[in-house]
Amino acid sequence: MELKAKRKPLAQLPTPITTLDQYIEGLTIEVKRDDLTHFLASGNKIRKLEFLFQEAIDKGCRQIVTCGGIQSNHCRATAVMCRENGIKPILFLRGQKPAFPEGNLFIDHLLDSEIHWITPEQYAQRDELMAEYRLSQKSPDQIYVIPEGGSNALGALGYVQAVRELREQTVLENLEGIFIPVGSGGTYAGILSGLEMLGLQVPVYGINVTKTPHEDFIKRIIDIMGEIQSRYELPLREGYEKRILLLDDYVGEGYALPTEEGIKRLRSLVSKTGILIDPVYTSKCFVGMLDICRKKALKHVLFWHTGGGFSAYAYADRIYKGV
Numbered sequence: 001m002e003l004k005a006k007r008k009p010l011a012q013l014p015t016p017i018t019t020l021d022q023y024i025e026g027l028t029i030e031v032k033r034d035d036l037t038h039f040l041a042s043g044n045k046i047r048k049l050e051f052l053f054q055e056a057i058d059k060g061c062r063q064i065v066t067c068g069g070i071q072s073n074h075c076r077a078t079a080v081m082c083r084e085n086g087i088k089p090i091l092f093l094r095g096q097k098p099a100f101p102e103g104n105l106f107i108d109h110l111l112d113s114e115i116h117w118i119t120p121e122q123y124a125q126r127d128e129l130m131a132e133y134r135l136s137q138k139s140p141d142q143i144y145v146i147p148e149g150g151s152n153a154l155g156a157l158g159y160v161q162a163v164r165e166l167r168e169q170t171v172l173e174n175l176e177g178i179f180i181p182v183g184s185g186g187t188y189a190g191i192l193s194g195l196e197m198l199g200l201q202v203p204v205y206g207i208n209v210t211k212t213p214h215e216d217f218i219k220r221i222i223d224i225m226g227e228i229q230s231r232y233e234l235p236l237r238e239g240y241e242k243r244i245l246l247l248d249d250y251v252g253e254g255y256a257l258p259t260e261e262g263i264k265r266l267r268s269l270v271s272k273t274g275i276l277i278d279p280v281y282t283s284k285c286f287v288g289m290l291d292i293c294r295k296k297a298l299k300h301v302l303f304w305h306t307g308g309g310f311s312a313y314a315y316a317d318r319i320y321k322g323v
Contacts, residue, residue, distance in 0.1 A: 001197065004232045005157055008054040010081055011037040011046045014165045020273060027293055028300045030170055031275060034162075035307040040107060041080040043073045043307020044187050047158030048150035049081050055154060056144035057085065065133060066146040067092040067126045069256055071280065071311045074149050074184075076104040079111040089113040090143075092130060094123040103314030151186025151220070153227035159190025160197065160234065167198065170302070175202050177292070180304040181285035182206035182246060183255070185217050187306065189224035192243065196225075196236050206246040207288040209281050210255040214246035250288040256280050261287050263319055266312075278308030279315045 015036050020029040037046045056064055064082050068075040070093055079089035091113050093105075101109045108115065122129060126148060134143045146155070166172065172195075182188050188206045195202055208214050222241055229236045252259035262283030269286065270276045277283045282305060289303055312319060 003157055005051055006054045007050045010050045017169050030302040032304045035305045041077040045074045045077040045150055047162055048155030051154050051157045052146050061144035062142045063088040064144050065090040065130050067148050070095045071104045071314050073308050076107050079108050079113045083111050092116045092118055103311045149184030149186050151184040153224050153231055156186045156190035156224050159187050160194040163194025172200055172202055175302050176298040177203045177205050177301045179205045179289040181209045181281040183209050185220040189221045193225050193228050196240055197234050207250050207285040208246055208248045209251055209284050214248050217246055218244050250284045276309045278311050281308050
């Protein structure tokens with residue numbers, strides 16, 4: 001079934017799978033390496049941007065506005081793709097401007113992104129704020145707005161497409177679970193929609209890396225999946241809502257705050273396998289995956305590595321000390 005949306009190839013695809021069958025005794029972990037989608041734009045966001053950028057280009061847009069935290073992987077990837085395609089990046093970042101940019105923010109600056117610093121209170125109204133900014137400019141029709149994380153129905157098609165790619169690389173029916181971090185919901189919605197389209201019931205465990213209650217994410221995911229179904233005519237089986245599995249147990253003190261266990265796993269994994277996970281998203285997801293596998297006696301799972309390695313540089317001191 002062809003997707004009813006155009007896509008601009010931006011990522012290096014297909015990304016490979018690395019199989020870890022000795023990292024944890026008795027557990028086979030397939031790692032889908034979306035940390036290798038690109039260099040500067042590495043991670044899961046570029047898959048969403050392939051569909052979003054095509055629409056922006058088709059509309060003749062010369063500027064793209066999006067938002068995120070100070071170490072937003074999405075904002076960094078968007079800014080990179082903007083510069084590759086002759087588009088100006090405009091970023092609304094939550095927090096206060098630091099004395100020196102590190103990690104993703106350093107790359108944002110290298111790309112000469114226009115950055116607007118906003119408070120957490122303003123960020124709660126981010127969609128309205130970006131829409132108001134667009135309308136306040138001289139040529140609003142030339143400005144394209146991408147929501148947080150690229151998480152809307154069009155962006156989520158990137159992960160519907162990714163599930164098709166995955167099916168060519170592994171036997172999905174053998175997997176007892178797919179594990180991904182959840183920070184805005186779009187990647188999860190795309191993966192579950194892709195599995196639904198293929199008629200597969202592989203459990204997809206979303207590890208919530210924020211303090212937003214999982215109930216809010218479930219509503220957002222249902223909304224995105226419903227729009228995918230209606231707008232792009234992708235089939236969803238009855239009761240798909242009940243197959244959404246999100247867990248709040250591994251976030252620690254909050255979003256963008258590494259956990260001690262997450263840093264331990266980051267150091268352990270990279271030193272034993274050469275795979276670098278990040279301290280905010282994938283490390284928490286990896287910890288959650290191992291805990292769930294232990295509790296449920298799972299033997300064969302897939303960890304979807306959504307990238308984020310550049311943010312490790314912003315937490316180098318904590319990672320080095322192991323706390």
